[in-house]
Amino acid sequence: xxxxxxxxxxxxLACSGQQSPPPGDPASPAAESSPAPAEAAPAPGDTAAAxxxxxxxxxxxxxxxxxxxxxxxCDAVAPKCTKDQLESCRITCKNYEDQNEACDGVTRKAxxxxxxxxxxxxxxxxxxxxxxxxxxxxxxxAATGVAPVEVSKQAMPDGWARFEAxxxxxxxxMPKGVQASSDAGVKKWSVSAPTGASYEVTLRPxxxxxxxxxxxxxxxxxxxxxxCADKMKLHALIEKEGHTSIQFxxxxxxxxxxxxxxxxxxxxxxxxxxxxxxxxxxxxDPFVYSFEKR
Numbered sequence: 001x002x003x004x005x006x007x008x009x010x011x012x013l014a015c016s017g018q019q020s021p022p023p024g025d026p027a028s029p030a031a032e033s034s035p036a037p038a039e040a041a042p043a044p045g046d047t048a049a050a051x052x053x054x055x056x057x058x059x060x061x062x063x064x065x066x067x068x069x070x071x072x073x074c075d076a077v078a079p080k081c082t083k084d085q086l087e088s089c090r091i092t093c094k095n096y097e098d099q100n101e102a103c104d105g106v107t108r109k110a111x112x113x114x115x116x117x118x119x120x121x122x123x124x125x126x127x128x129x130x131x132x133x134x135x136x137x138x139x140x141x142a143a144t145g146v147a148p149v150e151v152s153k154q155a156m157p158d159g160w161a162r163f164e165a166x167x168x169x170x171x172x173x174m175p176k177g178v179q180a181s182s183d184a185g186v187k188k189w190s191v192s193a194p195t196g197a198s199y200e201v202t203l204r205p206x207x208x209x210x211x212x213x214x215x216x217x218x219x220x221x222x223x224x225x226x227x228c229a230d231k232m233k234l235h236a237l238i239e240k241e242g243h244t245s246i247q248f249x250x251x252x253x254x255x256x257x258x259x260x261x262x263x264x265x266x267x268x269x270x271x272x273x274x275x276x277x278x279x280x281x282x283x284x285d286p287f288v289y290s291f292e293k294r
Contacts, residue, residue, distance in 0.1 A: 067097050069108065070093035071090060074086060074093065076115045100145055109134045110131060113134045160176065162290070170270055170292065170293055170294055171294060172201055172287065174191055178191045185204065186202055188200055195280060196276055196277055197275065197280065200274070201270060203269070203270055207220070212244040212264050214234060214237060217234055217248070227253070228252040232248060235248075245262060245291075247288065258275045260272040261291060
């Protein structure tokens with residue numbers, strides 16, 4: 001199964017290097033009459049002297065190139081990577097030198113987010129959960145050539161709220177009216193929306209394994225989705241200390257789509273799971289990206 005790699009979508013605008021400000025006007029010849037009072041010289045170390053009257057202000061330097069920004073991201077994760085992995089990071093950065101101008105903004109946001117997130121694990125070819133939206137926008141732009149329009153700043157859809165299950169140690173953004181239940185040792189919190197979509201969070205023990213990776217989640221998915229697992233996709237593996245998650249998408253024979261995120265936290269397996277009729281317009285991101293461990 002494919003992971004969501006930091007550089008699976010390569011596109012950006014190459015920016016030019018630093019430009020020197022235009023040279024100042026040549027000094028005027030000395031006047032033969034009484035000299036005008038001399039202007040105070042700039043203080044030592046003060047390079048921001050005001051331009052002479054009528055002279056154009058120095059041009060602002062161009063924005064940092066995407067190549068330079070990408071290399072800084074590589075520098076930020078250098079302590080976590082082997083020499084070969086770091087070299088691979090720098091080689092991949094060269095793909096940003098000649099890319100679609102329309103994707104410049106979303107690319108900068110993604111690279112800056114990854115550089116500033118201390119949980120970023122380039123060496124594992126994954127992106128931090130805090131940057132998932134930025135890299136998703138980058139992927140959309142790569143596929144369409146058009147930067148996605150930023151959605152409303154509204155924290156959550158109308159009629160939704162952050163639900164907190166204190167006894168289970170988590171919270172998630174869901175439609176209001178969540179009901180709790182339990183069956184065969186599996187705890188469940190579920191609610192339906194007017195759009196026809198259902199949202200639920202389940203909590204069950206996480207079967208132990210030597211490594212929590214794509215293969216591990218594939219096993220769990222076959223157990224959880226039965227025949228629907230035949231048409232299942234896993235992506236966006238996120239690894240943090242003591243917390244590993246992956247996103248999934250399932251298409252069942254009855255044309256019902258199911259998607260969400262599985263989180264292994266310690267010995268617990270939390271699954272954010274939503275179902276909706278194929279082709280329905282539903283709210284996905286506010287739920288899928290909202291999980292917080294308390």
